[in-house]
Amino acid sequence: MPHDPDHTEPPSDPALRAKALETILTEKGLIDPAALDALIDTYETRIGPRNGAKVVAKAWTEPDFLDWLRTDATAAIESLGFGGRQGEHMRVVENTEVIHNIVVCTLCSCYPWPVLGLPPVWYKSPPYRSRAVSDPRSVLAEFGTELPAETEIRVWDSTAEMRYLVLPKRPAGTEGWSAEQLKPLVTRNAMIGVEEAARPA
Amino acid sequence: MTLVEPLSATEKTADFSQSPRLPLDQAGPVFAEPWHAQAFAMAVSLHAAGIFSWADWTAALSEEIASATETDGEPALIADTASTDWNDQYFRHWLTALETLAAQRGLADRDQITAVADAWRAAHLRTPHGEPVTLV
Known part of the structure; x- marks a missing residue:
């Protein structure tokens, strides 16, 4: 796949909105991105x-x-x-x-x-x-x-x-x-x- | 993307490829895309932080799925929409329900989310490929 080296292809709209929500909630101290990763890991591998x-x-x-x-x-x-x-x-x-x-x-x-x-x-x-x-x-x-x-x-x-x-x-x-x-x-x-x-x- | 490890060799593969109406994948991707996992984890995490009860969450998700079904017609017709990826469809509902609850609880309204999403899009567009994308 050829890439335009001048920019990074933005993700899909819902992916951007999920990212945006995470940004806002993290800034407000309501979630912790590291804790989110740990949570995902738990559900994917340990249960x-x-x-x-x-x-x-x-x-x-x-x-x-x-x-x-x-x-x-x-x-x-x-x-x-x-x-x-x-x-x-x-x-x-x-x-x-x-x-x-x-x-x-x-x-x-x-x-x-x-x-x-x-x-x-x-x-x-x-x-x-x-x-x-x-x-x-x-x-x-x-x-x-x-x-x-x-x-x-x-x-x-x-x-x-x-x-x-x-x-x-x-x-x-x-x-x-x-x-x-x-x-x-x-x-x-x-x-x-x-x-x-x-x-x- | 991320895959759940198959349960065991004895897990049979039903011949669902023949069925246009009930797509299925055996122990297939739980999260087909990273944002699915992100949206999932945010809901669980906000609940754990006491932002909303799990009953409130399932009610919001149910409502979102029900209203989408109403808009799109009979459930089977969703198969005819452009996205045949059920997981994606499902997590779109999940994310919308999460946005609804976040707005109701005063955490973030939709306009705010749109603004930050636009900022992320712009950040991607100005970042040379291969370099980390950041907001500032």
């Missing part, structure tokens, strides 16, 4: 779906922890060190042989960041937000998830007050597996509910 996978694998292998998740998911999840912003008011919804849960936020894409990281692009897209509610089965089909016709699909609409984590069914053929062995089977999409947990290879 993410692996946290949620740990929660699920523990629930699959420890009945006491599963009970705790059912009665007070926020506290149970926090006991593993996964708390904070958007991690309050967690509820775990459990898939069974007859019930399949799927999570959506129809308004703004609330998402349990501490256990799943930041939401994937498609989760925030208007088609997902509307169709997960109006026609969840077609959304599942697009993810390659085919459920028996008699399976009840429950759609959970997250809010600022309540965020959901799907507890997928433990895959067949994993009897006797440790939590460590099970963790890689727990995908982010399974914890949103658009897929089932991966099957053992």
Whole structure:
């Protein structure tokens, strides 16, 4: 790409506005750019779906922890060190042989960041937000998830007050597996509910 | 740009490339551009500083997304707009909601933001390529 050496190509309008807002807020002492960088780094590298996978694998292998998740998911999840912003008011919804849960936020894409990281692009897209509610089965089909016709699909609409984590069914053929062995089977999409947990290879 | 590390090899890739209506990327870019991350972090940081409650934030963001949907028609039609980059679309809403709250809380109004944004644009235009861009 040729560059005009006399100037630097300005970024896009929203990028300039974000930069401007940061400048103003920094000057007023309301934010600290170094703290912003640290925050971004945290969300990008230290939290993410692996946290949620740990929660699920523990629930699959420890009945006491599963009970705790059912009665007070926020506290149970926090006991593993996964708390904070958007991690309050967690509820775990459990898939069974007859019930399949799927999570959506129809308004703004609330998402349990501490256990799943930041939401994937498609989760925030208007088609997902509307169709997960109006026609969840077609959304599942697009993810390659085919459920028996008699399976009840429950759609959970997250809010600022309540965020959901799907507890997928433990895959067949994993009897006797440790939590460590099970963790890689727990995908982010399974914890949103658009897929089932991966099957053992 | 910044990518989230794929969860594991077992994370399947659904064949969404075939779907015109539900673009998806598996563990794809969380922030497609640096300003997405910047806007995200500012909201979290202002909340942490007690400038607004998280409920106020989600209400502002919801309102922004809802009004954009109203303007643009049915949700699926947003796919027909020039930007097919959902992440970008989403963070534009995010930034607008943030500007709205900043104005409501008396931190910065839109004209101020526009003025400083213009100053940054001018700073880029007068800075030879490769040198750091500064306001003064």
